[in-house]
Amino acid sequence: MTSPARPRVTIKLRRRAKRNEAQIQQLMKLRKAQQRQRTDLARKHTPVNASLLAPDNSLGTPDFVALGAYIDRPFTCKKCGKLEVWTGLQQKWWYETAKGNVWTTATMCRPCRRNEQARKTAARKVHLEGLARKKKPA
Numbered sequence: 001m002t003s004p005a006r007p008r009v010t011i012k013l014r015r016r017a018k019r020n021e022a023q024i025q026q027l028m029k030l031r032k033a034q035q036r037q038r039t040d041l042a043r044k045h046t047p048v049n050a051s052l053l054a055p056d057n058s059l060g061t062p063d064f065v066a067l068g069a070y071i072d073r074p075f076t077c078k079k080c081g082k083l084e085v086w087t088g089l090q091q092k093w094w095y096e097t098a099k100g101n102v103w104t105t106a107t108m109c110r111p112c113r114r115n116e117q118a119r120k121t122a123a124r125k126v127h128l129e130g131l132a133r134k135k136k137p138a
């Protein structure tokens, strides 16, 4: 006679343990691959530092936060219609340094934005001068 027969339960348990082990290994491999993909993405693009973002009460998550990186975004200037690229670095500056709202994106090209800022400054100056002129007689 060879070794005594093992109870069926023991065999079943061992098989299940083996299967679980394989599943865990597969999951770990998948997780590692995902992590590698994220670091690759962060290396190739500009990584997001979510702690520097402006506070926002929205329940949603901006796509760049979910992705963990700022990716160059093409956009059309709303003033002149020129096709422009909002680079990852520009986005990082806007969201993390200038504390821009996380749901806003670039809408104007640089020259148009400069013109718009100059126009606003000039308008403000005229407005303030007008106010000063009104106040004088009183």
Ligand SMILES: [Zn+2]
Pocket (backbone or CB within 6 Å): 077, 078, 079, 080, 081, 082, 108, 109, 110, 111, 112, 113
């Ligand atoms: Zn433009």
